Amino acid sequence: MKTAIKVIGVLQKAGFDAYMVGGAVRDFLLGKTPHDIDVASSASPQEVKSLFKRTVDTGIEHGTVLVLVDGEGIEVTTFRTEGDYSDNRRPDSVEFVQSLDEDLKRRDFTINAMAMTENLDIIDPFGGRDDLDNRLIRAVGDPDARFQEDALRMLRAVRFSGQLDFVIDRETLDSIQRHAELIKEIAVERLKAEIDKILVNSFTDKSMAYLSDTRLTDFLPAGNLFKVDWSLYHSSGKAVFGWIYLLHKSNRPFADIRDYRFSNDDKRLIQKSLEVASLDFWDQWTFYQYSTEQLEMAARITGKRLDPAEAKEQLPIQTKSDLAASGRELMEWSGSKSGPWLKEWLEKLEKLVVYGELKNDKELIKDWFVNEYHRHA
Known part of the structure; x- marks a missing residue:
């Protein structure tokens, strides 16, 4: 200031x-x-x-x-x-x-x-x-004129309701309901920016209730998905978690919200988090396959009480590059050229090491591999 x-x-x-x-x-x-x-x-x-x-x-x-x-x-x-x-x-x-x-x-x-x-x-x-004293969101002057000027203001009213824990003035709310269809004129990037802010505020369930009551859900891309139960939603501080929650609750794939134009990183995070959330059982291989962030997001939406970062830290290896033997050495020990077999055997080794059934030691891995490879050749 x-x-x-x-x-x-x-x-x-x-x-x-x-x-x-x-x-x-x-x-x-x-x-x-x-x-x-x-x-x-x-x-x-x-x-x-x-x-x-x-x-x-x-x-x-x-x-x-x-x-x-x-x-x-x-x-x-x-x-x-x-x-x-x-x-x-x-x-x-x-x-x-x-x-x-x-x-x-x-x-x-x-x-x-x-x-x-x-x-x-x-x-x-x-x-x-x-x-402010009355905790009220009210349009300046004529609400019809304000929303006809910029239809995004309707979504901003909904966002402020949850951000501030305020109610929307009756006249303002009625005007949003009358003009809800105008939201279709707004660029999807602007829509997503406002929705992202709704997903990180303290009272997302309040905003989502207004989103439905105002009929804005009828005209937003994938609008019906926002009608899931938000009463148990608690923001992680990251908007992407809200999108994961929405899809998980409605049991829908990422394709249903792709109109919102997510970055490649967020798209992968959403898809992978949903994938791991759908698993009935998590073990060492689960913690190995997915990133800490993907596991954290999935744990939040499924209610699992665990520390993914700690679980990953306890693994013998974190990535394939930590494996004491490389693909080149497997080819050397087997006398075979590269091919689909190599990926299969590397994954077998990864699993054995991750589950603690084989120590991550080059000589021990060589002994196991040479014996098993030639036995199955």
């Missing part, structure tokens, strides 16, 4: 109005440490750039400049109002204005439409402070 106040001071000294705005003000009033503090100012982007040595044009067409001060980045956005949202996603035009009230009027919810001075005085033209 000190850095944001310093930035405000520079802007004010140059004759401009400047305030902290948005989620940082909300969090400050809730007694939380604000992060990613944004500043709104009457200064134009070019005027902001002229006042600071280091800036980055992060969204200059919308009036936003990232100011770098004391090793921190503070986004400074010019007071603005927005034109029509013909695609329900982004404004057709942006107009810079000199009025803070005009700027706050365009924001989504009253709890996010407050400003704070450098002296920590609150400017609250839409009753956001009362809504």
